[in-house]
Amino acid sequence: MKYQSQKIAVNFYTAALLLFAVQVVVGIIAALQFMWPDFFILNFNTIRTLHINALVVWLLMGMMGATYYVVTEESETELWSIPLAQLQFWATVIAVTAVVVGYIVMGVFPQANIEVFGTQLLNEGREYIEAPRWADILIVVSVLLFLFNCLMTVFKTKKFTAVQGVLLGGLTFLALMYLPGMFYTKSMVKDQFWWWWVVHLWVEGSWELIAAALLAFMLHKLLGADVKVLAKWMYIETGLVLFTGILGLGHHYYWIGTPKYWLWVGGFFSSLEPIPLLLMVWDAFRTTRETRVAVPNKIGLYLTVAHAIFNFVGAGLWGVIHTLPQVNKWTHGTQLTTAHGHLAFYGAYVLLIVAMIYVTLPSIRGVKEFNQSKGYLAFWWMTISMVFIVITITGAGMVQTYLERLLGLDYVTVKASYNLWFWIFRAIFGVGFLVGVLILVADFFTLGKKPLPAK
Amino acid sequence: MSTNAAKNLFIYGSLLCFIVLIVLTIDTMGTLDKRAPVITDKVDAGKKVWHKYDCIGCHTILGNGSYFAPDMTKAVERKPKGYLKKFIMDPRTIKADSAMPVLGISEQEADDLIAFLDWIAKVDTNGWPPKPILVAAAAGKAATPGQVLFQQNDCSACHQIQGLGGTAGPDLTRIGLKQADIEWHIKHLKNPESVVPKSAMPDFAHLNDEELKALAEYMVTLK
Numbered sequence: 273m274k275y276q277s278q279k280i281a282v283n284f285y286t287a288a289l290l291l292f293a294v295q296v297v298v299g300i301i302a303a304l305q306f307m308w309p310d311f312f313i314l315n316f317n318t319i320r321t322l323h324i325n326a327l328v329v330w331l332l333m334g335m336m337g338a339t340y341y342v343v344t345e346e347s348e349t350e351l352w353s354i355p356l357a358q359l360q361f362w363a364t365v366i367a368v369t370a371v372v373v374g375y376i377v378m379g380v381f382p383q384a385n386i387e388v389f390g391t392q393l394l395n396e397g398r399e400y401i402e403a404p405r406w407a408d409i410l411i412v413v414s415v416l417l418f419l420f421n422c423l424m425t426v427f428k429t430k431k432f433t434a435v436q437g438v439l440l441g442g443l444t445f446l447a448l449m450y451l452p453g454m455f456y457t458k459s460m461v462k463d464q465f466w467w468w469w470v471v472h473l474w475v476e477g478s479w480e481l482i483a484a485a486l487l488a489f490m491l492h493k494l495l496g497a498d499v500k501v502l503a504k505w506m507y508i509e510t511g512l513v514l515f516t517g518i519l520g521l522g523h524h525y526y527w528i529g530t531p532k533y534w535l536w537v538g539g540f541f542s543s544l545e546p547i548p549l550l551l552m553v554w555d556a557f558r559t560t561r562e563t564r565v566a567v568p569n570k571i572g573l574y575l576t577v578a579h580a581i582f583n584f585v586g587a588g589l590w591g592v593i594h595t596l597p598q599v600n601k602w603t604h605g606t607q608l609t610t611a612h613g614h615l616a617f618y619g620a621y622v623l624l625i626v627a628m629i630y631v632t633l634p635s636i637r638g639v640k641e642f643n644q645s646k647g648y649l650a651f652w653w654m655t656i657s658m659v660f661i662v663i664t665i666t667g668a669g670m671v672q673t674y675l676e677r678l679l680g681l682d683y684v685t686v687k688a689s690y691n692l693w694f695w696i697f698r699a700i701f702g703v704g705f706l707v708g709v710l711i712l713v714a715d716f717f718t719l720g721k722k723p724l725p726a727k
Numbered sequence: 728m729s730t731n732a733a734k735n736l737f738i739y740g741s742l743l744c745f746i747v748l749i750v751l752t753i754d755t756m757g758t759l760d761k762r763a764p765v766i767t768d769k770v771d772a773g774k775k776v777w778h779k780y781d782c783i784g785c786h787t788i789l790g791n792g793s794y795f796a797p798d799m800t801k802a803v804e805r806k807p808k809g810y811l812k813k814f815i816m817d818p819r820t821i822k823a824d825s826a827m828p829v830l831g832i833s834e835q836e837a838d839d840l841i842a843f844l845d846w847i848a849k850v851d852t853n854g855w856p857p858k859p860i861l862v863a864a865a866a867g868k869a870a871t872p873g874q875v876l877f878q879q880n881d882c883s884a885c886h887q888i889q890g891l892g893g894t895a896g897p898d899l900t901r902i903g904l905k906q907a908d909i910e911w912h913i914k915h916l917k918n919p920e921s922v923v924p925k926s927a928m929p930d931f932a933h934l935n936d937e938e939l940k941a942l943a944e945y946m947v948t949l950k
Contacts, residue, residue, distance in 0.1 A: 306795070309826035316795050316826075317784020378781070382830045385779050397778030399792050434734070458771045460847055461759050464791055465752075504730040511737035518744040519751075527855035528789040531758050535853065537751065601857055605790030605798055680859030682887065683797040684826075684894040 275344045277351035278636050283361050284337025285629050288330040289713050291368075292622075295326035296706045303699040307692070318379030321395065321402050322372065327617060328400060329368055334625030335482055336364075336418055339439060341632045342489050343422045346433045352424035360417045367410040371403050390456055398463070400471050401453045408454050415447045434503035435489045438510055442481030449473045461529035468524040475616075476517040476545065476587075483583065483624050484510045487552060490576045490631045495563040505555045512548035520545050523595050527604055535597040542595045546588030556580040568640060571647035575627035578651065582619025590615050590662070602677045607691075608669030615662045618654075626651075629716065639720035646715035653708030660701040668694035762851040773843025776836045785827075788847065790855065796826065801856065803841065803848045805884045806895055807929040811844070812837045814895070814927060821927040822895060861891075873945025876938055880931065888949065896928060903950040912943035 298319050305316045312319065344351055351357055374394035378385045385394045391405040403411065419440070426436055453470035457463045488506040491497050522538025556577045567573050590612040594603040603609070634642055668691045675681040675690055728736075777783070783792035788799045802811065810821070815837045818827040832840070877883070883892035886899045906912065911922060916939050919926035934942070 309828075315785075315828050317781045317793065320784050320793050320795070321781065382780055385781075387775065387779070392778055395781050397781040397783060399783050402781065402784075434730070458766045458774065459759065459763065460774055460777075460788065460843075461763060461850060462756070463774075464789055465755070465759070500730055504728065504733045507730065507733035507737040508728070511733070511740050514737070514741035515744055518741070518748050521748065524791075525755075527852045528791070529759060529762050529850040529852055530755055531762070532853055533751075534755075601855060604855065605787045605792075605794070607794055610794055676859075677856070678859055679861040679891075681891065682893045685887070685890070 274635075275350050277344045277354055277357070278341050278632070280351070280354065280357045280361065281337040281341040281632060282636055283358070284333045284340070285633070285716065287361075287365055288334040288337065288625065289629075289716055291326045291330035291333070293706075293709050293713055295323055295330065296702070296709050298322045298326065300699060300702040300706060303695065303702045306687075306695040307699070314376065314379040318375055321375055324400055325371070325375075325402060331479075331617075331621045331625060333364065334628065335443070335479075338486060338625065338628040338632065339418075339422060339443065339482075341628075341636070342439060342486070343425050343436060345493075346436045346489075347425050347429045347431050349425065349429045352421050352428060356417060356421050360414055360421070363410070363417075364414045367407060367414065371407045374404065374407075375402070398453070398467060401467065405454065408450070412447065412450060415443075415450075419443060419447060434499070434506060435485050435492075438481055438506060439485035439489075442478045442485060445481065446474060446478035449478055464528045465525070465530065468521060472521045472524055473518070475620075476520060477514060479621060480513045480517065480548075481510050483579075483620060484513065484552065486624060486628055487556065487576065487580065490572065490627060491556065491559045493631055494567055494569055494573045494576065495559060496565060497559045497563050502559065505551070509548045509551050509555065512544075512551065516541050516544040516548065523597075523600070526597050526600055539595070539597050543592060545595075546584065546592050549584040549588040553580045553584050569631065569634060569644075571644040571651075572627065572631040572634075574648070575623060575630055575651060578655070579619065579623035579627050582615065582623055582655075584619070586612070586615030586617070586619035586662075590666075603669065603673050606669045606672045606677070607665050607694075608673065611662050611665040611669055614658065614665065618658045622654075626712065633716070633719055637720035641724055642720045643722070643724060646711055646719075650708050650712035650715060653711060654705055655708075657701045657704035657708060661698055661705065664694045664698040664701065668698075764846055764849045766846065767842070769839055769842040770846040771843075773839035773841070773846075776832070776840045777843060779836075780830050780832065789850075789852065798856070799844060799847070800850075800852065801848050803844050805893070807885075808841055808845075809929050810885070810895060810927045811841055815840060820925060871945060872938075872941040873943075873948075876934070876942045877945060880934075880942075885928070899946065899949055901950055903947040907947050909940070909943045909947055912946045913939045916942060 301312050302316060302319045302323055304311045305319065309316060340351065340357060378394040385392050385397075387393070389405070394404055395402050396404055401408075422440055422443075426432065426440070449470055452466040455466075457466065484506050488502045492499055492502055518541075519537055520542035522534045522536075523542040525534035525538060560573065560577065594600050594608050594612070630647055634640065671690050671694070672686050675686045676683055681690075777788070782788075782799070785793050785796040786799050787794065790798060790800065806814075812834075814821045814825075814827075815832055816834065817829060818825040819829065882899075885893045885896035887894065888899050890900075892899075915922045916931045916934065918930050918932065919928040931939070931942075
């Protein structure tokens with residue numbers, strides 16, 4: 273390790289991976305509740321809130337850890353302030369813990385979610401951004417401290433690299449796009465309109481910028497590829513991500529009470545969204561092929577390429593199949609959306625953070641060679657399980673669309689009878705996914721610490 | 728293309744897209760209130776109840792949310808409000824195998840929530856959710872007067888016959904075997920609670936004697 277500051281990344285990775293494990297455990301509980309609603313002390317809504325919030329928070333923490341690492345390496349200096357980074361880490365952990373305790377209290381005593389200053393105290397009751405207003409403010413403060421520290425580091429040596437520019441630009445965009453979710457509107461239509469600004473412009477905007485920057489960083493670090501060529505393609509990819517993604521927001525405005533022209537805007541731009549993701553796959557393969565060097569960190573490269581592929585398949589293909597209004601009219605709000613959500617988050621962001629961990633952790637621990645077999649094992653357990661989870665929910669979504677939306681059968685009948693087998697298989701593959709996560713967590717704690725067997 | 732050209736394209740192209748988004752957003756904001764009924768204090772109170780109990784953690788509304796329980800956008804069109812109120816307050820007394828837990832929703836909160844659901848059902852959603860093709864095809868093809876009345880009164884919103892229809896009320900596929908007495912059915916339709924204690928079914932006392940008889944006769948043929 274060149275810089276002491278990079279140790280702070282390990283703190284963030286640790287918290288991220290532990291939350292990942294929690295996310296998957298509550299995911300299995302949620303899957304079982306599809307068959308037995310009373311299976312657990314907490315109701316489904318609380319379990320699901322924990323499942324999706326843990327996901328968002330652990331990915332954000334993973335991105336922050338990765339950014340602290342990247343900024344020091346690209347700027348070739350220590351962080352502007354290591355104590356500030358540590359303070360920001362612990363403040364985030366404490367705030368997240370407080371929010372989780374709030375969700376659980378509300379889950380057990382729904383009446384505890386009282387109104388304070390015009391908003392709910394423990395749970396705002398808005399999907400993905402359930403965190404109450406006081407927590408929103410803490411999150412914004414935490415992200416601002418983080419950005420301030422990173423920017424000050426960049427200005428220390430003034431090495432304005434393309435990767436740093438897009439990475440920090442993406443993170444600033446992310447912080448700004450949290451704000452439209454922080455005010456109350458009396459109209460549920462306006463509520464959902466602004467709510468999509470946050471959710472869509474995060475995952476199909478700012479987060480993809482971060483992903484493109486980290487992809488370029490990893491390809492350079494692993495392969496020593498030419499920075500200029502990587503930067504050019506990164507700009508083209510991120511440009512296309514935003515050209516298609518910003519107005520692609522329209523695909524959420526088909527049926528929520530918004531004017532009809534969104535059918536055209538959303539349908540056109542969101543149909544093009546897979547293109548930059550396909551370009552990223554090509555970029556990863558091309559760079560790997562062109563730089564014919566021996567790569568010591570094979571697992572890192574493996575995960576980087578896998579991230580690019582599953583980003584395209586999950587976010588791109590599984591999204592585009594139901595993005596046209598003519599199709600979406602029938603599939604909107606069915607399990608097909610769940611299937612897309614699972615594969616998109618797994619490919620675009622879970623594999624991204626896991627790849628970043630495997631690319632940076634050996635340097636942080638000061639090892640060049642390490643036992644990579646557990647990394648592959650974790651990857652295959654997670655990936656095979658996730659592919660089958662997605663196949664089962666896609667099946668459930670198709671059956672639901674046909675029986676409920678086309679034929680007019682009751683929602684509960686379809687869920688309880690016709691889709692039962694899908695729920696059973698989904699839960700089984702959920703356990704398989706957990707096995708992969710546990711291998712990953714164990715490998716994270718031991719990587720590079722044991723001596724390698726003699727060759 | 729040089730790296731610099733790609734960078735400029737990225738920066739200015741993205742800014743342009745964002746400006747277009749802001750223009751469309753301003754235009755949309757100007758139209759939203761015209762596409763929905765006026766929001767009264769009661770509707771707003773109902774929206775807050777929706778948030779307080781994290782309803783979106785299980786249900787979707789306008790198709791967005793969680794996919795564990797039915798979409799609520801057109802709930803008041805599919806189910807009688809009296810039924811909804813009783814169900815919201817105490818789901819399992821009304822439907823023993825319901826997946827919905829008792830959340831402790833008060834009567835006032837239930838009324839507000841229904842006012843909110845009433846509001847959202849009237850929002851212009853560009854024709855979503857679409858009418859299922861089978862329901863549309865079956866309309867007007869009924870044979871007996873009882874079947875016509877069954878359709879006209881939207882009984883299938885809550886009751887199933889041979890797999891088609893809602894699950895809020897009992898399945899009627901073989902109701903004729905369970906209750907073959909025409910008089911019982913007439914009494915039940917006039918005032919459900921007089922024969923089924925705690926029933927959440929709305930009464931159909933507004934139907935005339937002839938219509939009630941036709942519906943009851945249809946019920947006893949279901950075997």
